[in-house]
Amino acid sequence: MCEDSPPRETLALLGDEHVQTILSVTSEQPMSANELSDTCDVSLVTVYRRLEKLVEHDLISEQDELAPDGNHFKKYKTSVEHIDIRLDQGDFKVNVRSSMKDDASDRFKRMWDNIRREDS
Template structure:
């Protein structure tokens, strides 16, 4: 089971221009790191660093896309759907809502975590 990221981690990710751009781009359709670098106008190393942080927070997940030519692509898809931030007498609290994954993607991701 994945541990929820801290509030500080979530806020830092959403404060990062590249992380937000990756989330927005992969919300519509999964993309490769190269596609994300082009989309975000960033270097591949910048994209991979952000993807690592986003995956650690479980708001992006990695998949393998099998192509007809026998090669495989690693693609990334946003799992984040909503962030709710609340302030009350006890301070700030938040809740992340994630997108539903289809059964095959979920089994593949869970198998990969083993």
Template sequence: MTPARDGPGVGEDPTLETVVELLDDDHVRAVLTATSGEPMSARELSDRLDISQATVYRRLDRLTDAGLLAERTRPRADGHHDTVYVASLDELTIRLRDEQLEFELDRRGEDIADRLTRLWEEF
């Protein structure tokens, strides 16, 4: 699979408010959970989660924009391809220190070929 689009640019993270707002949505959590095991297309997500494709696509857009989900291309045997999504969020840590909320996002590793392809596409 090759990457097609990822979220925020290299080194950019969403705000804590964005992450908390996203995770407050049942459908977002279901999409993240489902795509943490295997890449899935919007149709596969819709079928597995029993939610409309329109709802799935809205959540996919929000998650990819925040960099919590990555879009990939999966080739098919017939020569065509499917767009699939995979959770890029690995761990979220929220700490309260010195009267401030701090958070850290850890993303799943990206292999060097995927990273080079994504960087090339950004040119």
């Protein structure tokens, strides 16, 4: 999850039905914005707005693809494995665990951030 994202902002994003659908279908396979628009039966503008927020919150990843005609486009894949939501003394805590493989330094940083969050 984006470190600067307030938990309530993340919770509001996750409460959006279009976001839930996008996360669900892209957990099965990467999809382009056009494919998402068709699959989710929503406008392309709506898809792009949701994708922008999902990328910003590290809930979805972008993959550059090359079309047969030589043009580039993006496919999107859910990058969430697990979401924990805690209510701790009146404050919501949201922890998003990525399904993407990361290196040791990323795992250490995430562990350190979790320790600091628990201390605050």
